[in-house]
Each structure stands twice: as C-alpha cells, then as structure tokens.
Amino acid sequence: MTEVLFYHLESSTLEQVLPGLLEKTLARGQRAAVRCGTPEGLEALDTHLWTYREDGFLPHAREDDPRPDEQPVLLTLGEAGNAADVLFLVEGAPVETGALSGFARAVVMFGPEGAEDARDAWRAVKGAGLTATYWKQTPQGRWEKAG
Numbered sequence: 744m745t746e747v748l749f750y751h752l753e754s755s756t757l758e759q760v761l762p763g764l765l766e767k768t769l770a771r772g773q774r775a776a777v778r779c780g781t782p783e784g785l786e787a788l789d790t791h792l793w794t795y796r797e798d799g800f801l802p803h804a805r806e807d808d809p810r811p812d813e814q815p816v817l818l819t820l821g822e823a824g825n826a827a828d829v830l831f832l833v834e835g836a837p838v839e840t841g842a843l844s845g846f847a848r849a850v851v852m853f854g855p856e857g858a859e860d861a862r863d864a865w866r867a868v869k870g871a872g873l874t875a876t877y878w879k880q881t882p883q884g885r886w887e888k889a890g
Contacts, residue, residue, distance in 0.1 A: 745843045747868045747875045749861055752854040754880050757833055761788070762795050764850065765803075765816055768829050773847070775816045776823030777803075780835035785818050788833070792816070838864035840871035 752760060761777070768775045779785040785805065792801045803816035811817055811824035823830060823846075830849045832838055835857055843849050853861040868875045879889045 745846050745849055745873055747838075747843065747849045747851065747873050749865060749875065749877045750850060750852045750886070751858070751861070751877065751879045752852060754882070754884060757852055757854070758788075758791050758795065761831065761833065761852065762792060762801055764831070765792075765801055769802075769815055773828035774814075774825050775829045775831060776825060776827035777816065777818050777831040777833060778823070778836040779818060779820055779833055782820065784834040785820060789818055792818075835860060838867060840867050840873065843868075843873065 750760070750764075765775055765777070777788065779788060789803070789805055792803050794800070801816060802814075803818060804811060804814040806817060806819040806821065806824060808814060808817075811819075812826065814825045817823060817825040817827065820836075828847045830843065830846045832849065832851045835853075838849070838851055851861060851864055865875055865877070877889045878886045881887055
C-alpha cells in the first residue's frame, strides 16, 4: 500500500528541500518522479537540479527526454514514465488517490499558499484508506513527524 507523506514547507523552499529528498531516494536504490503543477515550474526545477550544488548535480531528465524510462529522476507534468518508486507532487500538482497505487511512497510538498489544497488532499488520501503522515519543520529546519 502506498504511504503518503505531506511535507509542509514553512521555513524552507522547495528548491532547498527537494534535492536532498531526491538524493536520499536514489541512495536507497529507488527511482523518483517529480510531478510539477506548471510547465514553468518544471522548467525552473530542471535548471535548479543541474546547478543547485557546485560540486555536482542530480541526474534527472524531463518527460520529453528520448528515454524517460531510463531516468533515475523524471520531471513530469503527467505520468511517471520511469517506473518510479517514489512520486513527489510539487507546486500544487493534484493528488489523485487512484493513481498512487503504483508507488511505494508519494510525497506531497506544499507551502503556506497550498495549505488548503493539502488539507483537501489529506482528506481524500485518508478517505481512500491510504496511510498518511504529516511532516513539519522545526525551528532548526529539521523534519519531525506531526501526524
């Protein structure tokens, strides 16, 4: 059964948090798909993942890559075409509970402006019988499970 994690970005941005979560996913030997809410967001995230660190980058591709099925991290507006184990839903990408069953884990990342949509998604996830947990940041920027 898919585990759904809700990450409330209160003191950090998506650009600060997502690369580390993707690195942890890859370190576990898993593949990831990142579903963005807008084409502009996908473009910005694509650029960011190539340049967020001076000493390296995060291997990834966009859904229009010639070989999306071979990518360890795939950025998409739709389907995860890389047999991902973990689906990250960012910048308001819809949480469709029926489409989560193919993933071991789904991570919904939202900031203050997305809190209402996240509450609706939480209710839908719980209503579908899926396991959901809520994660918030401590003042030190660490993540703690809150629900």
